[in-house]
Amino acid sequence: MTATFPSLAGHFLIAMPLMSDPHFAESVVYILTHDEQGALGIIINRPSGLTLADVLEQLQPEHATLSDSDDQDVFLGGPVQSELGFVLHNIGPQFQGTMNFGSLSLTSSQDALAAIAQGQGPQQNLIALGHAGWGAGQLEEELRDNAWLSCPADPNVIFSTPIEQRRSAAAALLGVDLERLSHQVGHA
Template identity: 60%
Template sequence: MKNSDPSYLKHHFLIAMPHMADPNFVQTVTYLVEHNEQGAMGLVINRPNGLNLADVLEQLRPDDTPPILCRSLPIFSGGPVQTDRGFVLHKTGVQFQATLELGELALSTSQDVLFAIADGQGPEQYLIALGYAGWEAGQLEAELVDNAWLTCPADSHILFDLPYDQRLAAAAERLGVNLSLLTSQAGHA
């Protein structure tokens, strides 16, 4: 199968259902970077991890003082896999040492994107995460069948413009769903 297969959800949001049992994904919305026959990879976009860009830059360049602006740029918990690895999801147009083009978005994993953001030379819109969410072949499909997730096409406005604590409700609203009205109890007909 090709990645253009409509059953694959690349560039979609995964919206955790209220009964989500996995603590890594309770009340999260995840942007799917890739989804194909080999599995899926995504970044949780609404769970800051308590760090900011200045904290990360102090580790990368201990002799330099990061710009004050960096203290207000949150780092997100992108998922439970490789939590020490950084990912920057951003609009295309700016290339860095390790950038994967995803259509209108790109994913950069090299430190130069962080330095560019700190120096005011980075992409205009971005989300910085440590770690990612990963699914083996067939795993995400099984979770979808079990109603663990709702899905909808990704929206750059939700990704980059909304405060993180509004992203989950906004993604669900794209489907006409109010998550607070859904029960956390699973039912069977």
């Protein structure tokens, strides 16, 4: 008999210490959608080393001077479609390609980046290259294998917590100290 998992949309996935996939080791993923067809999320704690200014210089070299947000980090959102940019942001601002997912929105169009660069974008935002994706049943299998912890997401962890503290802050939502987790995995 196969266990049925409830939707994890609006949840964090927190990589367990033994996560071997280098794309996800020590990551926190915000899950946007999860159903019988699969799941889609954005890694929220893996800076790419690029800034918004770097990205816009590549996309729109004619607009070289921007606002104070020039130095905003751009994240590695996941290994899927890593050539595409995504903006995870608070509900409200609408751009071309904005889709609402519960309490947050995801935009995949350049007009959102330009608005952020001009200081007119969403107050809370995370810019990412690529996303995380799982096919039908794949995430459920990883959960059965104890690869992830999951908990309801808190936007403050995404938008207000320093990058290096996001994983421990997400785990703390469950009352878990990742430093004290056993590296042994088992099933009852």
